[in-house]
Amino acid sequence: MEYKINFSSLFKIANLISFIAVLVSIFFLFFKGLNYGVDFKGGTLLEIRIDNPNIEIQDIRNSLKIKDLGDVNVKQFGKKGDFLIKFEKSSSENDQFIGELKGEISKSLNTEVNFRRVENVGPKVSSELLKNGLTAIALSLAAMLFYIWIRFEWQFSLGSIIALIHDVIITLGIFSILSFEVNLSIVAAVLTIVGYSMNDTVVIFDRIRENLLKFSKIEINEIANISINETLSRTLITSLTTLLALLSIFILGGEILKGFSFAMILGVIIGTYSSVFVASPVLNYFKVSQKTLLKEEEN
Amino acid sequence: MLNFTKIKVTFVYLILLTLIFFASLNLKFNNSIEKKINLGLDLQGGSYILLEVDTNPLINQKIQSKVIPIKKLLNDNNIIYSDFTISNNSISFIIDTDKQNLFKNIFLKKNDNLVNNFITDYNTFELDITFNANKALINFSNYGLVSLNNAALKQSIEIIRRRIDDVGTKEPTILQRGDKRILVELPGIDNPERIKDLLGKTAQLTFRLVQDDDGFGSEKLIISETNEELMVNKRVVISGENLIDAQPKFDSQSNQPIVSFTLDRLGAQKFGKITTENVGKRLAIVLDNAVISAPQIREPITGGTGTISGGFSFQESTDLALLLRSGALPAPINIVEERSVGPDLGKDSIEAGIFSLAVGFILVIIFMLIKYKIFGLISNISLISNLFMLLGVMTLLEATLTLPGIAGIILTVGMAVDSNVLIYERIREELKTEKSIIHAFDTGYNKAKITVIDANITTLIAAAILFVFGTGPVKGFAITLGVGIVTTLFSAYFIARHLTSLVVLNDREGKYFKL
Numbered sequence: 001m002e003y004k005i006n007f008s009s010l011f012k013i014a015n016l017i018s019f020i021a022v023l024v025s026i027f028f029l030f031f032k033g034l035n036y037g038v039d040f041k042g043g044t045l046l047e048i049r050i051d052n053p054n055i056e057i058q059d060i061r062n063s064l065k066i067k068d069l070g071d072v073n074v075k076q077f078g079k080k081g082d083f084l085i086k087f088e089k090s091s092s093e094n095d096q097f098i099g100e101l102k103g104e105i106s107k108s109l110n111t112e113v114n115f116r117r118v119e120n121v122g123p124k125v126s127s128e129l130l131k132n133g134l135t136a137i138a139l140s141l142a143a144m145l146f147y148i149w150i151r152f153e154w155q156f157s158l159g160s161i162i163a164l165i166h167d168v169i170i171t172l173g174i175f176s177i178l179s180f181e182v183n184l185s186i187v188a189a190v191l192t193i194v195g196y197s198m199n200d201t202v203v204i205f206d207r208i209r210e211n212l213l214k215f216s217k218i219e220i221n222e223i224a225n226i227s228i229n230e231t232l233s234r235t236l237i238t239s240l241t242t243l244l245a246l247l248s249i250f251i252l253g254g255e256i257l258k259g260f261s262f263a264m265i266l267g268v269i270i271g272t273y274s275s276v277f278v279a280s281p282v283l284n285y286f287k288v289s290q291k292t293l294l295k296e297e298e299n
Numbered sequence: 300m301l302n303f304t305k306i307k308v309t310f311v312y313l314i315l316l317t318l319i320f321f322a323s324l325n326l327k328f329n330n331s332i333e334k335k336i337n338l339g340l341d342l343q344g345g346s347y348i349l350l351e352v353d354t355n356p357l358i359n360q361k362i363q364s365k366v367i368p369i370k371k372l373l374n375d376n377n378i379i380y381s382d383f384t385i386s387n388n389s390i391s392f393i394i395d396t397d398k399q400n401l402f403k404n405i406f407l408k409k410n411d412n413l414v415n416n417f418i419t420d421y422n423t424f425e426l427d428i429t430f431n432a433n434k435a436l437i438n439f440s441n442y443g444l445v446s447l448n449n450a451a452l453k454q455s456i457e458i459i460r461r462r463i464d465d466v467g468t469k470e471p472t473i474l475q476r477g478d479k480r481i482l483v484e485l486p487g488i489d490n491p492e493r494i495k496d497l498l499g500k501t502a503q504l505t506f507r508l509v510q511d512d513d514g515f516g517s518e519k520l521i522i523s524e525t526n527e528e529l530m531v532n533k534r535v536v537i538s539g540e541n542l543i544d545a546q547p548k549f550d551s552q553s554n555q556p557i558v559s560f561t562l563d564r565l566g567a568q569k570f571g572k573i574t575t576e577n578v579g580k581r582l583a584i585v586l587d588n589a590v591i592s593a594p595q596i597r598e599p600i601t602g603g604t605g606t607i608s609g610g611f612s613f614q615e616s617t618d619l620a621l622l623l624r625s626g627a628l629p630a631p632i633n634i635v636e637e638r639s640v641g642p643d644l645g646k647d648s649i650e651a652g653i654f655s656l657a658v659g660f661i662l663v664i665i666f667m668l669i670k671y672k673i674f675g676l677i678s679n680i681s682l683i684s685n686l687f688m689l690l691g692v693m694t695l696l697e698a699t700l701t702l703p704g705i706a707g708i709i710l711t712v713g714m715a716v717d718s719n720v721l722i723y724e725r726i727r728e729e730l731k732t733e734k735s736i737i738h739a740f741d742t743g744y745n746k747a748k749i750t751v752i753d754a755n756i757t758t759l760i761a762a763a764i765l766f767v768f769g770t771g772p773v774k775g776f777a778i779t780l781g782v783g784i785v786t787t788l789f790s791a792y793f794i795a796r797h798l799t800s801l802v803v804l805n806d807r808e809g810k811y812f813k814l
Contacts, residue, residue, distance in 0.1 A: 047644065096499075098637070099492035115490070116644035122635040125349065129770075136768035143760045151753060185703055188765055188773045192710065192780065195761030199714075199754040203721065206750040234724040237670065238717040241663045245713030248659035249706050254651035256341075257706055264710070 025173020037183035159282030193267030318691025339701030344642035541566025567603025701775025711783030
């Protein structure tokens with residue numbers, strides 16, 4: 001299919017929308033913050049399954065009241081009878097704490113409880129994991145910046161990195177607004193989004209560079225427009241197949257992968273958008289032309 | 300780009316077949332080579348425990364042990380000192396300024412220095428000494444601490460390994476993590492309370508005489524069974540180090556579970572001497588500062604064997620014997636992170652993961668078939684080859700597959716077609732201006748090459764960073780994502796390209812296909 005959409009005329013309005021979205025995201029990240037899971041906040045997570053249909057969330061909450069566990073959060077997790085319990089306390093002072101708690105919950109509910117998953121992260125480890133996660137994201141952005149700088153000119157590098165930061169901030173912003181849990185797998189998703197969005201941007205940039213060398217008279221916005229249209233069917237097809245795969249994980253992959261696949265779906269959509277509407281206009285702001293490319297080659 | 304030499308074609312399909320062979324090793328009926336993809340703890344169930352060695356008590360203990368040698372060194376050299384004080388990690392005393400250099404020289408003597416060891420590996424002393432006016436301060440040097448820490452960590456790993464092996468779990472992994480931590484992975488164990496109990500105990504065993512009064516050199520300890528207090532002499536008669544064996548047994552008279560132990564020669568001698576000299580007195584058996592029992596010495600025990608009773612259950616006597624056999628940890632160990640997954644959750648995760656993989660795969664295949672017809676078929680063949688190669692490489696590397704790893708495979712499926720889409724879309728553009736179909740395919744492949752490589756390297760960078768920073772399940776995701784990119788490039792540029800060339804070269808007019 002051939003596309004003839006005038007993208008460059010939409011750049012201004014799209015940039016305004018992006019700008020507002022980033023500001024709103026930053027506002028939420030700053031004032032509401034992220035809902036960190038036990039990986040980053042420390043504490044304990046229990047996933048339990050109870051076959052007895054009479055047990056409700058309230059019963060589980062009550063069974064936990066006796067203990068001093070700090071902030072307790074109980075919710076249904078997937079199908080009926082599966083619950084997720086989270087609380088602040090970790091077993092850092094007492095190694096036998098979890099074993100004791102398991103016994104007490106079973107006794108208090110007076111039914112058989114299947115403890116399917118236990119995660120217990122001490123305060124020191126959780127702060128290290130958070131630091132590691134942030135370092136990894138920062139490092140991946142830096143690595144992308146460097147790679148594009150080597151392969152293209154600095155204007156392209158800057159354009160792609162602005163698009164990446166845009167993607168990461170808005171994805172995390174949506175997580176903040178929806179109060180979705182952020183854990184290690186979300187960091188993995190964010191890094192993959194960085195890779196994916198970059199991938200999309202590179203394809204368009206490659207074409208922009210090629211077209212810049214081909215047509216010396218046409219100005220950058222029009223070149224970007226031509227290039228985006230030429231690569232649009234690829235952009236859409238790849239996003240579509242990736243989304244098909246991701247939707248299949250999101251719907252069928254089980255509760256544990258829900259957050260991860262949701263972040264990825266957001267990221268793919270935002271990343272595809274940003275390659276077209278964020279990365280490309282940046283080239284115009286820096287007045288990239290055929291001369292920019294030729295000058296670079298001379299150096 | 301469409302010309303393949305026979306050698307190249309043979310080589311490409313040989314690689315494909317080899318990797319399919321390796322992938323097949325994961326099936327039950329093929330056991331010819333002992334290689335397979337390992338399932339992560341989140342898929343097969345099991346426990347991940349991160350332990351941290353707390354070296355502070357050890358530093359304290361080491362500083363304490365230096366007190367007498369340092370005082371002796373001062374006395375032997377006729378150096379007058381005063382205000383000798385010991386804190387948690389340092390010793391200080393007042394010394395005349397004109398004697399300071401003399402003491403420093405003795406204290407920092409490289410050879411035959413029994414007080415302050417010279418660590419040749421780091422070319423530095425274990426202890427540092429600094430003077431502030433007339434006050435001398437002795438504490439551990441940085442490398443002294445490092446060497447103390449490393450020794451404690453190594454020894455702890457060894458003892459933990461012995462304890463876990465003794466319990467008899469299958470294929471445990473015990474690894475050093477950083478400079479203070481030990482990672483223990485126990486596949487198949489989702490309720491690790493007993494093992495945690497065994498790992499958390501320092502298991503410092505001592506035999507000490509019970510004192511009647513609270514005189515000098517005694518301390519008040521609790522009897523663990525009854526919570527009574529008991530005055531026990533601080534002087535250790537023999538300790539766990541002298542033990543060569545310990546076994547759970549039943550007492551022949553009371554039929555109670557007990558632990559019988561055997562001492563080494565030195566221990567047997569000491570034990571014989573003490574029990575001979577103190578018949579009638581009580582001997583406290585102390586484990587980690589709690590008294591297990593304090594039986595009366597009825598007669599001298601000279602055979603070097605004895606028993607410990609303390610109202611144990613059979614499990615307790617088995618665990619105590621195990622702890623005594625494996626030896627004491629040099630420093631206390633704390634659990635700083637624990638993740639356990641039950642086997643049924645693991646099974647559910649595998650089922651959900653494989654099912655969503657299958658569905659995602661079929662959706663992508665159908666889409667490609669509709670969109671690109673015969674080239675969609677080629678792309679799908681290369682996608683299936685890609686999947687087998689990915690599994691083959693992971694088998695070859697004996698990599699670990701985790702739940703996020705399965706997600707990585709699904710994502711690879713979604714993104715793998717990208718290379719082929721890039722190429723086909725490029726060819727489609729070339730066909731608009733180029734009359735010769737072969738030529739159009741040739742330039743299409745050529746021009747798309749750089750873009751395909753650029754686009755994949757960015758994802759590869761992200762995967763590499765994830766691999767370095769990620770732990771456990773996330774690392775598994777990085778592996779499948781990274782390996783997936785490599786196999787994707789291979790299948791797009793060799794397998795799919797070869798199949799495309801077969802179609803194009805045999806149908807020069809383009810009757811049977813349209814892009």
